[in-house]
Amino acid sequence: MPELRYIRAINQALADALEADPSVILLGEDVSAAGGAFGATRGLRDRFGAERVIDTPISEAALAGAAVGAALSGLKPVLEIMFMDFTTLVMDALVNQAAKARFMFGGQRSVPLVVRTPHGGGLSAGPQHSQCLEAWFAHVPGLKVVCPADPASAYGLLRAAIADPDPVIVVENKALYATKAEVPEVLEPLPIGRAAVIRPGRDLTLVSYGGAVHTCTAAAGILANEGIEAEVVDLRSLQPWDEATVMNSLSRTHRLIVVHEAVEAFGIGAEIAARMADIGFDELDAPILRIGAPFMPVPFSKALERKYLPSADAVVQAARKVLA
């Protein structure tokens, strides 16, 4: 199987989407001439023209609102917000406009826009350039949220997001941009709302998304040496999320830990834990645990950030706890 870098997978998805549908346009700061701050849109202007790959001034609020208006008027805009931390500036457009339009206009039309934005730390980018805010958007009815953990799903979920009639936030991970992995010969869109069991196991279930999926597989490797087989579930979609797959896993392992890089308190894990404690109550042989970042801003110094990000060791310790 061929290998592909996560960032190239995104580039390919954008190219294929632009090719397949003339109503797709890309907008964002430095996406056109410079090919994107992280290189996600490299080469796309040359291939598809500056009319469809549009450089913008730093006006997130107006751009996000424009994406709504454009989506209501026949385009499929894909807006890049350079760092997820900056989504604070697009809140009205996404929450009050994009998320509501289909519903509050009585189903007259949909808002087929995509916001692509990288989250996550590990690069000493500091408190305002490292946050994981996906829980905010997952909490807004009318928005969809996906978070790929590997190149194949980065391609698949982005293609699906662009084709989706509803507003989708595609949360990428900047620390994963450079990572490579095997991908199928032919890359396909992936269904939004479907999780994947990327490592089967019988002793406990680790549910995760994004960069933390790799932390979980590392932890599973450590646990395997002790004869403990952990099942790792990559959610891929956060809104909607695949309850059935998680429930199925829980009914086999009877122990659940949710792991994410985002702050633990009030995060995605809280929803999953609560829901599973509800529908999966009789399957539980141990309390549901969550591993997330501590309740503090993301620190800058390497020594601090190392302690901040959830580690494989933390997951292993939690696994021992639920098996005790």
Next chain:
Amino acid sequence: MTSSHQAALGENQMLKLYADMLLIRRVEERLGRLFADGEVPGFIHLSIGQEAVPVGVMSALTADDTIASTHRGHGHAIAKGMPLDGFFAELLGCEQGLCRGRGGSMHVADLSIGMLGANGIVGAGLSIALGSALAHQRLRRNAIAVAFFGDGALGEGLLHECLNLASLWRLPLLFVCENNGWSEFSPSAGQITFRLADLVPAYGIPYVASDGNDVVAVSTTAADIVAHVRREGPAVLECFTTRMRGHYEGDAQKYRDPAELEALAARDPIRIAKEYLRRLDVGEERLQDLLTDIDCRIEAAVAAARAGSAPDFETAKADTYTRVDMH
């Protein structure tokens, strides 16, 4: 300027403008009574006194042009051609409403006629219209977008972002400011340090102003500036008008000078339009017939709305998303 404009408008045109304004006026008055009687839930923001602006601007637009409106959007909606039945049913919260009872007064929309919705967030319509103009441009349509906003939005940073972007990309976008001098309960003069006339040139796009209560002035100016937008790029039209009622129905306007309110009657756009018609020798009977016809249509729409059914909860909930591909 007035007489030449007057000469340019024949009787039929003038009658249409007058009828459109009268329709808005009567609809708003009827709504005010329905609201007072408790039949309209929530709150409503009436555009009584400002009818000349939407009617004048819309007279220069085609069916393909799109508009984004404000929280005070009934005038825009009706002038753009929103059906009365669907409009009243929406305000009464029925399934038969244009938005199936889910939006109400502040979110009335009819995308099939290019009305991209009234909006409960001050200034939000600016960027939505911007996006619509972007779509018109990139999809090479011969259409423009119009962003209605009030002087209350002059303090929003979004206005600056939109002016900048529209100018940068030379979008087919017309900004229409309905300046009634009031930001909710405060005079805008005490809030805003600049005049739009001074601000707009900084973006390198044209600014024109009009008497917002004279529908002939508005429609003539609009015709010119819309032609410019179609040919060249974005522009700003500021219409100075009068908000004759409170910020919302129920607002007693204790903060307004009673003398000012009295003086408003003289500036009533309906009255001014009637003057034009008189000069064109349109008889009182004709106008009376028009009024009766309008009131009948309104009553029919109200009756239909009152007979409407409650929306179904599960159906509404399911429309949160267009499609959820879950197993």
Next chain:
Amino acid sequence: MTSEPIRSITMPKLGLTMTEGLLASWRVKPGDQVRAGDVLFVVETEKIATDFEAPSDGKIVSLEVAEGSIVPVGTTVATWIENVMPLDRAASSRGSFSNATRVIATPLARRLARQANIDLKAIRGSGPRGRIKARDVEIAAAQQAVLRAEADASSPAASAAPLSQQQRRPASLSETTVARRMTEAKRNIPHFYVIADADVTRLLKLREELNAAKGEIRLSLTHFVVAAVVKTLKRFPDINRVWDANEIVTLDAIDIGLAIMTERGLVAPVLRNADRLGLDGIACACEELVTRARRGRLTEEDLAGGAISVSNVGMFGAAQLIPIINPGQAAILGVAAVRPVFRPDDRGQPSLRQELSLALSCDHRVLDGVSATRFLNAVAEILAQPLTLLRR
């Protein structure tokens, strides 16, 4: 409840080579409501009688095959409707806080206890804060089944029938099977016996240490004995052989039989390739056999093979056990209770030791006194110096 269709219950395939089975007796009749785990009928093959349990709750509709019939595997023997009215399960300790101490148990453990009709108060939890976990309930359920079987066997007054009727009754099918096999063993196999005492003082300490670790399987004396037998067999491969129709067959695999007491009597399934398992592996494999044996889930394959079995009755306090060899094998090691004794140390002073008695019953057609004694002494030595198990 939605009404379910009527389904078939078929003659199960209990062994690789099984093609037909004898429906020995019905335990239900048409119209009976059954719970998951209730015995519906007993199947007999040449070697064992197996209970067939209901896989879920249901109601028996009809019986298609008469008792005593031999039918091919897969034949419909009965029909039933699954998942009809849920029966009112007798609540365990739920809701009764008369002890003033709350039972802490996981939701899964509670569900399993409900289903198995076990009182949570009677279970000791192995989880944090003494939390009862699913495994604790499973073990308790298995133990309860054994105790019930023993209670039934030892006190005829347990049944409601009057005494005179209990003085004479026809033997059950498994009783008949055991009787037949043991008689055959005693009649055909020339038994001789070698006895030795093993000093297990060190072994007990080692076992205690190992079992202190959490999250690991509990090691029993039997596990250690099996390990010692395995190691010794590797050293003396000539012991690993059986008599078969005038031929002496040396086995190439080291399989060890394990005598297990069940509700229905003694069974001796075989632990395969025990030399490839470490102590933990032996412990796991033994537990697995015990669980299956007690649930009546042993197959024909389980009972075949091996040259030697281990039978531990130490938990019942016997001073010595002289067991009967299982037909098909050549030896069986009886293990008795640990007892404290005083032995003179090298200065002649009394030293308190823990000892148990080993009795090796041997088939004189393949084993002689010298080799048997050497073998047994080697086993006893390993038990006395358990750390030698670490070596190959």
